[in-house]
Amino acid sequence: MRIRRTSFTAAVVLALAACGPASPEPETPTPPAPTVSTTDTTAAKAAGAKDAQPLPAPENAQSAPAEFDxxxxxxxxxxxxxxxxxxxxxxxxxxxxxxxxxxxxxxxxxxxxxxxxxxxxxxxxxxxxxxxxxxxxxxxxxxxxxxxxxxxxxxxxxxxxxxxxxxxxxxxxxxxxxxxxxxxxxxxxxxxxxxxxxxxxxxxxxxxxxxxxxxxxxxxxxxxxxxxxIGASTESIEIDPKSLEGLQKEYIEGHPAKDGKVRITTDYPDYFPFITHAKDRKAALALYVKFTNRGGKQNVKLLEDLLALRSQKAKLLGYETWADYAIEPRMAKTRKNVREFLDKLQAALKEPAKKELEELRAAHVAAGGKKTDVLYPPDRYYLEEKVKKAKYNFDSQALSEYFEIGAVKKGLLDITARMYGLEYKEVPAKAWHPDVTAYEVWSKGQKIGKFYLDLYSRQDKYKHAAMFGVRTAKRLSNGTWQHPIAALECNFPKPGAQAALMSHDDVVTFFHEFGHVLHHMLTQSELASYSGTSTVRDFVEAPSQMFEEWAWSREVLDLFARHHKTGAKIPDDLFSAMTRSRAFGRALATQRQVFLATIDQELHSRKTPLDSTKVVAEVQGKTDVFPYVKDTHFQSSFGHLIGYDAGYYGYQWALSLSRDVLTRFRKDGLLNTTTAQAWRTEVLAKGGGADERGTVARFLGREPSHDAYFSYLAGKE
Structure with missing residues (x-):
């Protein structure tokens, strides 16, 4: 995900928190990165942004500085x-x-x-x-x-x-x-x-x-x-080696026992596979508690102080709540509109989520559990795997054998170069860590941008997956063009003694985040205020959410997905199982997103001081079929509350637009270069300089509709 912190004027494209959709991370959207700031850009009356033209030097001011690195x-x-x-x-x-x-x-x-x-x-x-x-x-x-x-x-x-x-x-x-x-x-x-x-x-x-x-x-x-x-918080549990049963061979080999115990941390490459595949569900729950409580009680106190400050600031500026203040410049406009949107989603998900939960419970019983057992939030991922394997013969660990990280990276770059007429040239990174690589972006013989890839987990590094702006593009006052620079921060498996195999969720996350990079690279806005991803917060995720679909396409995956040992393509039966099982779990995952968006709205709408843990427990009881886990304080690790405050609903708001945009790509072909160029010109190049709804309408040739989104939620795609 991508976020601009500080303020509208800063135009700082600063990422905050995970954007990877399919990842089982509790705060991660189900298909995604923002955005925008203290003041998001509004839907302007102007029809659209002009093509960038050189500007004369400002009067009585110093010459614009040379481009800096x-x-x-x-x-x-x-x-x-x-x-x-x-x-x-x-x-x-x-x-x-x-x-x-x-x-x-x-x-x-x-x-x-x-x-x-x-x-x-x-x-x-x-x-x-x-x-x-x-x-x-x-x-x-x-x-x-x-x-x-x-x-x-x-x-x-x-x-x-x-x-x-x-x-x-x-x-x-x-x-x-x-x-x-x-x-x-x-x-x-x-x-x-x-x-x-x-x-x-x-x-x-x-x-x-x-x-x-x-x-x-x-x-x-x-x-x-x-x-x-949050960044400094790497918690862990120690388990017997037998508790690794269910995990992939490479995972087990990467976690040797020391003094008879295996250490599993809350860092992404450890956490996600363990809660999804470990048969020891008590250990999985213990790890979930550690993961949920990252940031500690000090973050609970910090958050409650921040909520009080935001409330005071909103009232000082004439608004009833922080939510009223934050939403005003966005597409949704009012807190009431957001509430109605979330309520509509919750109602649409009620029956589908109930049916999915029944299937999870049946899988739990089939595995030896009791009907009366409590199912906890991390059990969703584990039991979804069971259902997908039994009902659809889908094995996510078998699928990961086809996603070696180097091949995925090359495939992603090759595909986007083909779609948008780009060339990527790897150059010496000379960056902040030896793992970082750098690429220049060229189009029609001209360099148009540069990005850095920082893909692997390490101590004290940002814990999620996100695109960070490094330099903002703009037509400078001396008429020259300052091209953009971005950095992609992820926590994927690192190549080493064992093959670095990505889950398909990781692959979807990579495509999502690179969608933000493209948005940042392909801007042609003359103004820093609207450069690249500097759009209204409840639109910014739409281009990257849309790009997740490429990671589900047979045509696309066949270009790079090969078994890391044999070089074979994904077998037809495995690919079919992946796509047929895709819709299962979508209702529960989206319900989780509604839960998170509702927490965000409640925390920023209620009177302060408040007990944020009590609010989390209350909201979870009303919006989520899985219970609140005693002695947890999820809000301490919910990074979106800093920067996305009162804006988390935007993920689902933008998702509706992205599913609609996909209707044209599906009709024309995901790799259709004419359609990709139209998307680049009509939307990505505009940044935030034109009304976002209008740019989508021009691309589609009609007004946007929610129909595709609700069809998606109903499992029809």
């Missing part, structure tokens, strides 16, 4: 601090230049000198914060991580001050009153900026503005601590 500059403690400080200083120079126009005659208030320059500020704050945020969660050295984390409070303080700057607002409002005819993303930017001065407290008195500054600083600090606690 944040990776080369920011991989040391001193370097990452300097990178942050230098770009914030540049941002301040630009703000000062705009403010100097206060009281200037109308002919001096040009787009370039006001709103265009304001977008340059957005770029500089993004440049200050993007790579330091990544280094704060991915660099192997603690000193660098700590130095990097010092940047986010600075960028947040800067953007808070900027939105509260009366002189800056006066100049931009004066330009708006001038009435220049703006089109496309420029018109959208003016509308959003004027709205966001209000949303960020400009109309408050001086005393309340100071309170807002203090709240924003405390929210930033609390969010950093919350995520750091």
């Amino acid at each position: 944040p990776v080369a500059e920011g991989m040391t403690a001193a370097g990452v601090k300097k990178l942050c400080d230098d770009h914030l200083a540049r941002a301040q120079e630009l703000v000062t230049a705009i403010k100097a126009l206060k009281g200037a005659p109308a002919d001096k208030l040009t787009y370039e000198s006001t709103l265009g320059r304001f977008d340059d500020v957005i770029l500089e704050v993004a440049s200050a914060g993007e790579f330091p945020y990544l280094m704060g969660v991915a660099h192997p050295e603690a000193a660098v991580r700590e130095a990097a984390k010092s940047c986010e409070p600075k960028t947040d303080a800067f953007t808070t001050a900027m939105w509260l700057d009366q002189d800056l607002a006066e100049v931009l409002r004066a330009y708006a009153k001038k009435g220049d005819k703006l089109e496309g993303e420029r018109a959208r930017l003016l509308s959003d900026v004027l709205r966001d001065f209000r949303r960020n407290g400009l109309e408050l008195d001086a005393k309340k503005q100071q309170q807002l500054r203090q709240m924003n600083a405390a929210i930033t600090k609390g969010g950093q601590e919350f995520m750091s606690n």
Whole structure:
């Protein structure tokens, strides 16, 4: 998943939490990464973004700086601090230049000198914060991580001050009153900026503005601590070697006993296979409790403090709840609309989920359990495997034999290069860890971007799978194009003595996250504000959710999925079993997503202070067929609550759009290059600069519909 933290102006494409859909991770969406910020971009009245054109240099301002390489500059403690400080200083120079126009005659208030320059500020704050945020969660050295984390409070303080700057607002409002005819993303930017001065407290008195500054600083600090606690939390259980029964040979060989015990950690490559395949369900439940409680009770306290701060901030700005504040600029618009959407989903899932649960219980009894036994959340994955194997003859471990990670990576790159007319050139990474690889992206003989792949789990690394922005694309004020840079952070198996075999869930996750990379790479927005994945939060996952479908296609899988020993393609019977069993478990998995979205809404809608553990237990009792597990506090490890606060519903909202988009790809062919180019031009290239619903409508040739989504939920696809 991809998320922009801090604020709209920062344009920081910062990922937060897993986006991998099919993965059994409790907070992961069932088909997915955002997004967007304190202020998401709204659905503008403008019809769409213009093609990017060179802009004249701004009047009375320094020339735009040369393109910079944040990776080369920011991989040391001193370097990452300097990178942050230098770009914030540049941002301040630009703000000062705009403010100097206060009281200037109308002919001096040009787009370039006001709103265009304001977008340059957005770029500089993004440049200050993007790579330091990544280094704060991915660099192997603690000193660098700590130095990097010092940047986010600075960028947040800067953007808070900027939105509260009366002189800056006066100049931009004066330009708006001038009435220049703006089109496309420029018109959208003016509308959003004027709205966001209000949303960020400009109309408050001086005393309340100071309170807002203090709240924003405390929210930033609390969010950093919350995520750091999750990242540093690697819990484990010790089990007898016999408790590995049911696991793959490679997994067992990778977990040798020491002093008669085997250690299983809560890191993804350990956790997911164990809870899905281990026959020792007591051990699986014990590991689930450890996994769910990552972040510890300190994160429960931090979260409840954050909820109180967010509630206070919302009220200070004139909103009843944080949910009302956060949802206003998104596609959903209101908390009421989100509630109705979730209620509709819950109702549609009630009977299908009940039927799936009955099949899981039958599988439990067939395996020797009792009808009266309690089934716990991790049992869903284990019993789904049983049902799929018995009913559909599907063996997920056998399927993983065809997904060696190197072959999957090559296949993914080959397929996207073919679809979008791209070329990937591997280049020396010179990155933050030896495991990291780097690729330049070329199109029609021109370099258009670069991305880094950091695919394997390690200590103190970001625990989920997500795309992080490293550099934002923009048409610079001197007319040159700054191409984008991204990093993909994952926790897949690492090649070693045993073959690094991915589950099919991992493969789907890889395709999903690379969908975010493509969105970031293929942007042609002239503005940093709307570059790449800088769309409204409840749309941003749609392109990557859509791309998951490629990992289910026989045509696509035959291009790279080979048995790691024999080189054979996936057998017809195994592929058929995979696709026939696909729909089973979908209702329960989606119900889980509704549960998570409802937790998010409840925590951000209720009066504070509150007991967040009690809220989790209550919501689980109302929305999930699996019971709350005593002595757990899931919210302590729910990373989406930082950055996706009151926005988790967006995964399902975007999924509806993605299933609709797939109707054209299915009709034309998933590898149809004409259709792929239309998707690139009409949607991916626009970023957030055009109304998201409108871009989808243009691609489809009609208004979007929920029909495909509800057909999908009913298991008809």
